[in-house]
Amino acid sequence: MRFLAGLIALFTLAACGEPEPQTPATPLPTDPSAQVRVYMQTSRMSPDWISIARQRDCTGQEDAGERCPYGEVYYNKNMITRSVDGSIANIWVQTDHGAPQLFQGETESSVITVRYTRTRLHYRFNCVDDTFTIVERQILGSNDTVLQTINPPEIFREPQRWSAVAIAMPIACDGGELRP
Numbered sequence: 001m002r003f004l005a006g007l008i009a010l011f012t013l014a015a016c017g018e019p020e021p022q023t024p025a026t027p028l029p030t031d032p033s034a035q036v037r038v039y040m041q042t043s044r045m046s047p048d049w050i051s052i053a054r055q056r057d058c059t060g061q062e063d064a065g066e067r068c069p070y071g072e073v074y075y076n077k078n079m080i081t082r083s084v085d086g087s088i089a090n091i092w093v094q095t096d097h098g099a100p101q102l103f104q105g106e107t108e109s110s111v112i113t114v115r116y117t118r119t120r121l122h123y124r125f126n127c128v129d130d131t132f133t134i135v136e137r138q139i140l141g142s143n144d145t146v147l148q149t150i151n152p153p154e155i156f157r158e159p160q161r162w163s164a165v166a167i168a169m170p171i172a173c174d175g176g177e178l179r180p
Helices: 002-016 164-174
Strands: 035-039 049-056 070-076 081-083 088-106 111-126 131-140 146-150 177-179
Touching: 035 088, 049 088, 049 164, 070 164, 088 164, 111 146, 111 164
Parallel strands: none
Antiparallel strands: 035 081, 035 177, 049 070, 070 088, 081 088, 088 111, 111 131, 131 146
């Protein structure tokens, strides 16, 4: 009986070290311009929005000697896409402003002024030329409700050094691995 129990224990331990059979990988699209999701290797416990920068939100209304409040900039690790050839990448960046911002917009019948502290921007990068454009800007209210969506004309330009865009560009263009 001991022999049988020892044999079962031996086989059980031997099976623990065997890797799980791998599922066949789905190939990437053959179209080099096809957008594919970028997988960022992070802990399962990490949030979707990863902090990349802090910035001062100076409004010009501060008293002499008063310091501007800090805002924080994040990117969403689950909302990055890149073309198969690596030339174009898309990323969503969220800014939590340290000081409330004002936005004036128009509806069909009135002009509105919105006070907000959170925005999201969909950036598109030309990774070859190191330029970017804003595809969409969202002004968010409470509970991340989209109050206003703006789709500016796509004009590619170089990011300012040390800006949040300059920090997000290598994440979108070079970070992670492509997954179909």
